[in-house]
Amino acid sequence: MERALGHVLSFTVDLLLLTTLKTTAVDAHFQALKAAGRVTKVFIDWHSYSQLILAPWSYSSAAELPAESENQLAAAAAMAAAMNSTNSVAGGYIHGPSARLLYEASGASNDYGFASTPAATYTYVVELRDTGEYGFVLPADQILPSGEESYDGVIALLDYVINNDYD
Numbered sequence: 001m002e003r004a005l006g007h008v009l010s011f012t013v014d015l016l017l018l019t020t021l022k023t024t025a026v027d028a029h030f031q032a033l034k035a036a037g038r039v040t041k042v043f044i045d046w047h048s049y050s051q052l053i054l055a056p057w058s059y060s061s062a063a064e065l066p067a068e069s070e071n072q073l074a075a076a077a078a079m080a081a082a083m084n085s086t087n088s089v090a091g092g093y094i095h096g097p098s099a100r101l102l103y104e105a106s107g108a109s110n111d112y113g114f115a116s117t118p119a120a121t122y123t124y125v126v127e128l129r130d131t132g133e134y135g136f137v138l139p140a141d142q143i144l145p146s147g148e149e150s151y152d153g154v155i156a157l158l159d160y161v162i163n164n165d166y167d
Ligand SMILES: *[C@@H]1O[C@H](CO)[C@@H](O)[C@H](O)[C@H]1NC(C)=O
Pocket: 077, 078, 080, 081, 084, 091, 092, 093, 094
């Protein structure tokens, strides 16, 4: 799992400080939604690579999981099951609380999406294909299958949210 470390650290530092143009723009977008009275339910930060669906918390493996964790993890399981079955990708997609599954990283986007401006219940960092053979340089013939399974994963996630989180 160390193979993703450099990448994870670069975005965690960005989000912690909100200093770069990209993270400032993302935060401004969610501030505007909030000001307009819009509720953000799902927040996903897509990355490569490692085939992981990472829920809060990222900052600590010892911190008590949020009350919403049960729903977050059940939705992540539905997403992982769908992403596993679409193309039966080698290794599958593993889900869990980020710091417990991977390592602690403060200021990560899944924590930001949950505990900061977006205040979404369902917030994840999804690490796409692969598990390290090609890493960041995924062969072109895996791009479409990666998109297919991601699409199916999002549909399964939204199904979970619609069926479990709305009256
Ligand atoms: C997805 O596949 C991986 C690898 O086989 C497995 O460990 C994991 O439990 C699967 N996830 C779900 C929700 O079925």
